Amino acid sequence: VNGSPVGLHVKGISHTILLDDMKKSRTFLDRNLQEIALNIFAEETAGEFYQRDAIEPTYTKIFDYKPQYNETSFDFLKRLSARYGQWFYFDGMRMQFGQTKTSKVKLINGASLHEFGIETNLVSHKTSFGGYDYNLASNINASEAKTNTGSVDSFAKVVLDRQASVSQPNLNVGAYTNQAQNATDITELAKLQTAGRDANSVFYTGISYLPIGLGQVFTIQNQTVEHELVAIEVIHHSQIHGNYKCEFKAIPADVAAPHYTNVEKFRKAKSQSAKVYDNNDPEELGRVKVEFYWGAGSTKSEWMRVVQSYSGEGRGVYNRPEIGDEVLIDFEGGNIDCPFVSGSHYNGKAKPEFFDSKNMIKGWKLRFGQLFKFVEKVGIWLSDPSGNEIHLDEENKNVTITTLGTLTLNCKNLVLNVDQNMSTNVNVNKTDIIGVNHSENVGGLKTIGIGGDFNAIVEGKYLEHIKGNFESTAEKDRHDNGKQSLNHNTGGDLNKNAQKEIQNNSGEQTRHN
Template sequence: MQQVKATIELETGKKITHYTRLRIEQSLFTHHSFELEVPFEELEDPKEMFFHQAHQDVCGKAIAFSFEPVLEKGSFSFAFKGIVTEIALKNTSDLVNVFLLKGYSPTILLEDCQTQRTFHDQTFGQIAESILGKYPRNLIKRRIATQHNEKLSYAVQYKETNYAFLSRLAAEQGEWMYYNGKELLIGDHSSSDTIAFEVNGVQTCHMSISLRPSKFSMAVYDYMQDEQYLSKSADQSIDGLGKFSSFALDESTRLFEQSSEQTLYHPFDNQQAVDQTVKIRKAVEANYLVDFRGTGEYPDFSVGAVLDVSSVRPQKDGQATESFGKYRVTEIIHEVDGNGNYVNQFKAIPESAEYPPSNHTIIHPVAHSDLAKVIDNDDPEEMGRIKVQFLWASSEQETAWVRVGHPYTGEGKGMLFIPEIDAQVVIGYQGNSPNMPYVITSLYPQKSGEKYTTKDNTIKQILFRGGNMLNFEDDPNANIQRITISNIDKQDKAALIISFEDDGKIQLQTQGDIVLEAAKDISLKAKNISMQADEKINLEAMNFKLSAKQNIEQEATAALKLKGMEIKAQADTTAEVSASAQLKLSSSATTDISGGALVKVEAALIKLN
């Protein structure tokens, strides 16, 4: 066991020179943590027995750890910077007080709050920059060099801390993201140190190769193309697995023949993007098929470091060195006792892995319905979609274009009711994924002067922004059953009222014109038909026929004029033409008066010329 001297220094410049136990845990996916046990007098006046100044001196302060060998010159490359988040005072069995300091890597600051916000047309690197930009660089030093720089059309941080969101996004993009003890790395990790690790009995290793179900397929529906993209893991080849991982993956595929079927709820718009996601998923899961673990005695490496593992075995003619390969550290625990005895335990994956292993700490958010306000309904694709602004506390709350649900749809048919600007809508999520919102329905908030309830719920209404209205009134108590089409601001101008009381009634009224036009026939049939005009009634046709089964009466208070190329009046029995004053029959040519039996002309005075 290697003996080391630990240098422990707080940001105030105070150095802790005596300690009884130190433990530092580092992981690829979680916040690094430490526990440091120090004598009471290291932080307080030995004459005291309780908290006086220690908690003020250490809580919330940055703390740095490094090691150097006791029996040799030089130093180790290990360095770790953390933040003290807890101080505890405890009594040992011999009634001696000791302090226990606990803390985390600076990445713990990214857990400061859960929030909800949206990002549009940004790369993962740009999103990471915008989030981390709100944290001081002296506490969270970072290096962002993402490998995949395609823009994400829409990404949502949904009730997640910044750390949880960035971790999830990194996993979805197949990007490395970890704290190496000094800085937060996102993306490129090629600059990681390579450390020689010799298995010699003191330093040990354990490697396992396991077989697991590895076949799967993913399906995604793209509504813009009305197409489903299906990608199978068997169709995706991955590089950089190494011989052991390749062997384990091939055997797993052969042994477990059935393929799991999964549905992706993500706004993919092409087959290549789905194939890339399946490829990443296959690669990260394959990383767990080979598990390399070990114990070491030198604090030379941290998370992300590459170990070049070898062992020396004796032979008759000397010694032979055998290489076990290179492995990237994903977890490590450093422990030092009060005498400076150091040991570590670590886990690693083959260094050739292109993608990080699967992050099993990620909890994918489950989205629930949300309220939102419509901010745009002018869909450039003319699909009836809208943009909404969530009623979240964050200012970054605008969606991409969102589909609107309707009771009835079909290709070239259905209902189309697009919510108005500033309308309040309820957002649902396909597959409970925050990346896949859609509009379920609309709600009415209370606004001054607006009323949406009628007594006894007698009215159902569709009212448009210009006042056009379709009104259904059903009041059995008042014997009212009617449908009205009108304008709420101009009901006296024009209205169509269909009543269902008694025998029913249809009333069409307007202060303007009523135009009936048909390419073929217009038929009117009723018990009685009345037509009344304040000024004129004009009837015009190529042929005009007026008939009655009984009587036809024509009456005018002034003049009644009949004019035609030819006028014929015929009666089956009697024809009578009379006038109260004068009756005049004339023609410009000939006038014939004849009777089949008798012509009778009678008057007080008869003049014939």
């Protein structure tokens, strides 16, 4: 410290060291920035060095899911403050998150202020982003040529008003971002980043003989012009005999976002395993929720999509992981805020049922036992636990269909071609119903064996045409009945033989020619 006795050097770190002790990984669900910050401050500073009224973020939306990943809590809050345009600093006494502190300090150039300097930064403020909204399956984009909420500081306004001279007006080609999930988000993103660039338009520097704290709002009077500023850098000097001064760097206090705002700031993550704890997606998109293997604390995610090998409207492959499954999580662009399921893993407790040393077996098996299995050079099986099975026997070149219930074929036309033999075995009853015609051709012998009666009911004519002999044998009686007439015609002889009597009876006359 300048002004300390010779040989004594004092070096200190602010109380933010309490938040910067070790890296952590955890998730915050359904929380806003204030709730996240208060939770961290209360947990890691034991309630010291912060006051609730100093934790007032201007960004108040609730996050469905906000992860802290392999970073200290200080770095996490620092990242959030840059991403959402919030002031975050330690003012020497308390942590501040969200807004700046006002004060009555007024510096007069040439009296309490010396070496006063002004630096303008005439650069482009324009911003243009494009992204993707998967809920609407549409491109989203937003752009801003300059901020509409810029500082009214005289020098800052010069930079703002002259944007057209330092940048081309074309905003059509922008940068891709996955930080926005819908049109509202990407519009906010563009406006916030433009406001952050506006905060870098002008910088004020000087040496003050009055104490100024980091993040403190104060006033400079330069002749007849006043500038209301916020200190962004301060170096304090305690000199011999207790004389004090400080060097500062400041920006206009009315900027809409801090100068370090960076809406594209995110924490990078690599692919990792997780366990599914919910798969009943209310939006019916096949998404899942997972628990990360991050140790103690909250490690649950929000809904994330699952990669499919083939997908599209009215088509695709659909496999949704089961609760308890181990899945592989990846991140869009490495962004920890944008996880998705890229695959599933077997593990020591859930081993593959299809494993074989020669890797001949492939297949799918569902949780209730439905099975689709391929064994190379052997066959294919499609089965369920009820006993239904279709088996394609590659070794013996057979196909077997098995069911313990009813097998029904519904089709317009059915053609069965059998090169050799065909057998049909029915243990109980068989019914054939034919709506129009029935044709049957037998190239050789046709044999019908009936254990009981044989009934033929014909509503029209009954015709038999036999090129060879016709023999009919009844081991008991035979009756030929015709309600009208009964005719026997032959081109040759008609012989009737009986071992006993032949009786010809007629209710009327009988003729013999």
